[in-house]
Amino acid sequence: MSRTIPLADHRTSRAAERWETLLAGAPGVTAGAPLADTRGRALKDLRISVTDRCNVRCVYCMPKDVFGRDYPFLPQSALLSFEEIARIARAFVSLGVTKIRLTGGEPLLRRHLERLIAMLAALRVDLTLTTNGALLAKKARALAEAGLGRVTVSLDALDEPTFRAMGDTDTPVERVLEGIDAAVAAGLAPVKINAVVKRGLNEHAIVDLARRFRGSGHIVRYIEYMDVGATNGWRMDDVVPAAEILARIDREFPIEPVDPNYTGEVAERWRYRDGAGEVGVIASVTQAFCRDCTRMRLATDGRLYTCLFATEGHDLRSLSRAGADDATLLQAIAAIWRARGDRYSEIRTAATPRSSKIEMSYIGG
Ligand code: SAM
Ligand code: SF4
Ligand code: SF4
Secondary structure (H helix, E strand, O other), X not given: OOOOOOOOOOOOOHHHHHHHHHHOOOOOXXXXXXXXXXXXXXXXXXXXXXXXXXXXXXXXXXXXXXXOOOOOOOOHHXXXXXXXXXXXXXXXXXXXXXXXXXXXXXXXXXXXXXXHHHHHHOOOOEEEEEEOOOOHHHHHHHHHHHXXXXXXXXXXXXXXXXXHHHHOOOOOHHHHHHHHHHHHHOOOOOOEEEEEEEOOOOOOHHHHHHHHHOOOOOEEEXXXXXXXXXXXXXXXHHEOOHHHHHHHHHHHOOEEEOOOOOOOOOOEEEEEOOOOOEEEEEOOOOOOOHHHOOEEEEOOXXXXXXXXXXXXXXXXXXXXXXXXXHHHHHHHHHHHHHOXXXXXXXXXXXXXXXXXOOOHHHHOO
């Protein structure tokens, strides 16, 4: 079935032409009907990057020599407004999304974020946020009051020299720990703690973090260092495999595997045999989990990406600002998902070219 797209400038805009091509002949979609991509994967999660800026410069994400004073971050006018984000999110929810994660860049840098959280909370989804924690102590209460469900805090080490080396930052580690406490006090527990492990930099932090958070109710999730973006100089040799991470923990505090909570869960779950809680590993390099990947990513400027390692996005901002109605928006998202075949982590090799990959701070981690 072909349809006319209600775009004010649809005769002249190249973006509109691309949308017309994508939508021409796309089967209709009914809100609430199951939607599958070319590998039979359902659309369940939406990650939204609310800013491409950050207040720290993790060496594995935004190396300072690239993301310096002159780096061309997006201007305010390029960012989706909260109303635009909420409208797009509503379309996603009617297509089956049940989980929304706000991310970035550093999402707590986006002014009045709690206003967006309140708008998204009204969609009755599992609403979470990933933060580096530097501003969390100040903002946790307002975020919780606005309707945020839970929070994930990134913390790669507990000792000051390693923490500062990983984040290339002057922020003291204590500030992040205060942020975690504030999140708990505000009712955002249990907190998940994300730790990227990079060979030669913070292997010792694996056991430090386990020791610190065992018995606290918080769940540390160790992440294999990934080849996202084109600027972090990733090498396979820098990856500490999940098996090694688990072995290091097990030597100190014996652990055993736990069944996943649901299909498509990113972290593999383990628990301490003495009952002191859980840890997780996100083994996206050594044990790819593309088979169950149910995620779509909305970047800061409204481009939609079907994979963290995608090289091209779909410009939803243009579609929306050109006057597309809700039905067209829904059709567009459905058409993109149906055409999706991504499985980058399954086919990655050390030689996979990186030059055109999108930076994580922009696409949203
Ligand atoms: N700024 C927030 C933070 O750091 O929590 C949110 C955005 S950050 C891009 C989201 C997550 O991606 C963080 O937990 C971070 O550690 C992780 N991350 C960034 N670069 C990575 C890489 N190269 N490999 C693995 N994880 C990475
Ligand atoms: Fe910023 Fe998060 Fe990237 Fe670190 S991982 S540089 S905190 S966006
Ligand atoms: Fe999903 Fe792409 Fe990551 Fe595979 S590589 S798990 S498809 S985001």
